[in-house]
Amino acid sequence: MSQRLIPLLGTLFLAVTLAACSTDASPASPSASADAASPDAAAPPAHTVSADKAAAKPAQEASPRAYTDLYGEVSIPADPQRVLVTSSRYAEYLASMGEAPDMVLYTSSVEPEYRTQYLQEQGVEIIEYPQYEHNFELLLSLAPDLIVAPGISVDESTYEQMTKIAPTVALDSTVGMEESMPKLAQLFDKQSESDAEMAAYHAKTAEAASQLEQALGDRTVLVLRVEAKQYRYLGDDEQRGGAIKLLYHDLGLNVPPAIAGAEDWFTPFSLEFLPEIDPDYILLEQRVVDGEDGTEFYDQLMKSSLWKGLRAVKEGHVIPVTTQDLVQGEGPIGYANFTDELVKRLTALQ
Template sequence: MHKHRGTVIGTLALTTALSLSACSSDDAAKDKPGPPAADGTHTVKTAMGDVKVKNNPQRVVVLDTAELDSAITLGVKPVGATRAGAEQAFLSYLPQSQTTGITEVGEIANPNLEKIAGLKPDLILSSKIRDGQRYQQLSAIAPTVLTESTGYPWKQNFRTHADALGKKPRAEQAIKRYETHVAAVTKALGGKAKAAGTQVNVVRFVEGADIRIYGKQNYIGTILADVGVGRPAVTDKAKDGFSYDVSPEQIDKADADVIFTSTYGSPGKAKVTETTTSGLWRGLKAVRDDRVFQVDDELWIQGIGYSAADQILDELQSDLTR
């Protein structure tokens, strides 16, 4: 099994905050809309209705991994963020320089409201599925922008985050970079037809739960679809399009040309060794062909954003062209 090391190969660079010129009145500036006035407000459409936020919020708290990825992608370092997992305070695929100084405000779906209030935020970002039940309390602290859910609608959610952060032009640049990168990976795989001829599965070992064979209605599924690789028939059986869950004794259902595996939590409690030393596992085509790649769970499954996607695309190209 191939294993990726925790190197950071993202290409998104942080820039300094936008500065506004009071004397910019030339014709070119009139023709091209500039950033909103720094001291004004604008309305953002959210899962909880319209929310009025500052045009350029400076003290942002993010309560999930997708919101953290979005903020960093858009050049905004939050003042507070929830913990991504038990072992890692924040997403490990992001350079430390981009997360150093962020205050931890509890766990995802269980944030510490007192800590959040103490940071005096001017914007809070999360989703209804994570924090809908705390919306009134969060809104009493600062304008709170919630998307409906996380994962599969990540591209739409990113635009909502960008709107709330006053970074819509920068968001369009990130989207264009992603689309260009996707096209380059598809080309490297030999074009759309050849890419579609390679059946790819993503298998996640989860502590205290069944093994997940990821379907198409999730974050990683959308990236694989954008690149154009094939997906085995089992992915169409995924519950709500998300995942088809199996026991170690059913791992033969994960058969594919290529398998990417990740682990959430303790490998022992996630039954990694038990599964990958079995005869069923050794009989899988990807295992026989040495085309199983172990990937970072935080990057491939938890990150959910354009900074993560940039690195995933690099890994996809590297592994699928071996």
């Protein structure tokens, strides 16, 4: 789509307005935002737009179209030249469908290793961005002509500020693959590509589930998360998606009976509860959040007699996993990689 000419006076007014409003934006809380960010990250320097990148796609004469997102109807440019997505998972989903966005907001410290290289190979411009914060001046400097964001991470106030920069789609969705990919496919008319990606992914996890069933039988697996100020275990409510759906549903791992039916994504617990859970295997995550450090609680766990007395610990059945791979790495590529590694490591313990 041809870029719109914005009068200089209007641009200056918008910049001043956003600068005044940016300090009022309410960042999402770490517990509500599924491991995407940190409240202590400093804002990066302003990013300038590459003229070559902006001209990479040929403009076409076509009419905008209407799309209904979380907050109402949005006028979508017919051929956007500067698509910005605010979720790295969304960037992977779109790239896997052959619709790589032009730019993605990115916090490198919490991203899986493969993703940076993959997105760069797909021509996606990676924009370093603070976690659990909003930097509207930076977004303005990127000159997007379409912004796509998970609705779960964009409150109404933030959405209003984004719409002053470019047409913004707050997808009525979480960041989860199973829920988001079909909606992104609809937005960009990539339904067949999305269906093919998901079919390949489900075929892979079905094969892996068969291998794990043969290797583990009815033995149980606990996902234990160590954070800066607490311990939490992964629930098994399939509707939560993400790692829950992958581990306990797609791969068919058995949740310990003592925590079966937990409705939360991750549930806080005290170490005194560990002997009651007593799983056969433990996937141990020391959570990575930009600006937080869980080393103290991790060390306490390692020294605890309750931890040392667990069957999985005594038998050497503890597998470290990273936040980057377990949570942030959700995607047709990331979870395929994670599945391969998990099958290899679990079966090797037999």
